[in-house]
Amino acid sequence: MSEVAVEEKSIIMKEDLCMEIDPPFKENLATAEDWRKALSKVVPAVVVLRTTACRAFDTESAGCSSATGFVVDKRRGIILTNRHVVKPGPVMAEAMFVNREEIPVYPIYRDPVHDFGFFRYDPGAIQFLSYEEIPLAPDAASVGVEIKVVGNDSGEKVLP
Incomplete structure (x- = not known):
């Protein structure tokens, strides 16, 4: 392949991989007060999860860890977290809420x-x-939407 053909193919590939991302519109930007209100509402629904895997199973090793989760269904008592936190095998876990109340939690699904x-x-x-x-709203997620992440600092406390 000639040098010109290689350069032309490289330019075409770069153009295929590029995407234009529009910046958020000014009127959609949240103010500091908007964030304060949102955080005061969601922080109590965020929990620290402490898990103990009693034995190695599948690709996970035995041990203790902490992670973040949040209540997605208050009436039924359901907390969403990451797949590796739920563990593929036997696990004992508890959730600690922002006021330090601790309750046992039980795995129900690992995608x-x-x-x-x-x-x-x-x-x-x-x-x-x-x-x-904190209700799930997958249709509201899109590129360019401003977000804040609320979680725990190595299991020590819940932080915005």
Whole structure:
């Protein structure tokens, strides 16, 4: 292949891989007050998950770890987290809410393809915290949407 043909093919490939991303419109940008209101509502629904895998199973090793999850269904007591947190094998786990209430949680689903899993808890076990669920809204996700991530710092506390 000639040098010109290689250069032309390289330019075509680069153009195929590029995409134009529009910046967010000014009127859609959230203010600091908007973020404060949103965070005050969602932080109580974010939990620290502490898990203990009693033995190595599949590709996961035995051990203890901590992670973040959030309540997606308050009435049924369902917490969403990452797939590896739910573990492929036997696991003992507990969730700690922002007010330090700790409750046991039980794995109910670990997606085989996507990076999510669910734990279940008894909603009646939360006695002292008023919290809301964070509803899932996959249709609202798109490139360029401004987000904030709320999670825990190595299991120490919940941080915005």
